[in-house]
Amino acid sequence: MSDPINIRDLGLGMKVVLISGAEAEIVGNPNDGVWLFARYLSSPGDPALVGQEEMIFAQDVVETRS
């Protein structure tokens, strides 16, 4: 299991991989340590999410990609 990621450190444009395997690009960070605003780039489990912007829960973020 990877170390927890402090999402407050993540800036706009960074990409995150979620526990579902989806990948999303950060479009906003309220800096509350709990949520990110992000747009789905891929979503193998639910392709309908691709292109949508959603709030991403910190505990769903398992990896970051620049």
Next chain:
Amino acid sequence: MAINGTRGYRPGLVDLATGQISREIFVNDDIYAEEQERVFARSWLFVGHESQIPNPGDFFVSRMGEESVILCRDRAGAVHVFLNSCRHRGMKVCRYDDGNTTIFTCPYHGWSYGTDGALVGVPYFREAYHSELDKTKWGLVEVAQMCCYKGTVWANWDAAAPPFIEYLGEFRRFLDLILDGWDGREGQAELLGGVQKWLIPCNWKFPAENFSGDSYHNISHRSVDLVGAGPSGRSRRDMSELMASRKLHVAIPDRGHQTITYVMPKDHVPQAAYQNSPEVAEYFRHCEEERRRRPSANSRLIGAPGEIFPNLALLPRQPRTLAVWHPKSAHQTEVWRFFFVDRDAPQSVKNFLRDYYIRYSGPAGMTEQDDMENWNYAHAASCGTIARRYPYTYEMGLGHAVEDYEFEGLRMPGRVIDLTAAQASEEPMRNLYGRWAQFMEADSWDELMSWRRNDLNSLGREAVAAK
């Protein structure tokens, strides 16, 4: 002596006919709990000032009675007042004093809300809730009514309460004295600096009563007068104008608001004030001139301590400040003091006034320290089983108030006692506690709006007369 087996409020504790009020209303925990429901959950309460939230996303965490509330401006610019409590398990969703944000996030389970109060983030919404939770039903609790008046923000939990302006009634002109510019322009007040907050060990009604217009306790401030803490180095305020005026107690009986006010003669000449600084003195001299060029009902009034029911104190002139007496328990009050200046005043004038204001009011203010000492020790000495048996007297000036008071063509609303010769009365306190007792006994706002019944009656009489 009979044992008092009644714990909570009961009629008779406030006896306006004899001018006696039981100490129980100040120190009784059961009465305190009842007044949270009957007074604070139904009254219009001061929440803050729009200048504290100028931009979208700005917020200021305030209080309404015991409740923590968030005053905020949403992304579209609308002002809201929300209960600061997550709908999931009640945790505070905002634990800062003020700031700017896009969302309010509960640190307990992560529910988050937009600045418009909508529930926007629910962890595991798809997985754990199976997308079945109706988010539209679980936004932040918003007050039933809110009113922005000349920059001040007021809120009420009770949808049945009258609109704020109607709640103020004819007391509005006295609130205007603090919110309008000293030169007579409307709504020029700007909040100066932050809000001073501190705890005092007494019931909230002690300061509320004091600021209703207790001029009898001036002896308490003798040391401040002797020091010359005022802005001209004499006394604690500039008094020369006041000496030439009529000093009045004005009480609005069906609303529970009351104040001291000074009425200047029709042809009065402005007196020198703020003599510790020639620049500040010149600023106020200029404002006085401008004020005369804009004659209004208020141009001959000088404001003094007053109280808007239940817990908002105003002091329109020296110092220019609002205070909120937030109840914490029967035995503790959290005081929040807001200071105001004219928005367009030069910075040097604002600096001078800031120094004078905090020398006078607030936890380090010389005059407020005198007051706190009285309230705190009076409360402590009234808590004992024996002390509670003996009521306070509010008989001073009982039966001496008049209606339709007029001085050189200027009519005053409500019930008035001219203090110019009498020096003091307890009419404002009787008015405050009379209204408080009405709230404690009335089960709905219908019973609390006697003026509407009077209006209907007079309309009925006019209709009959017309026939």
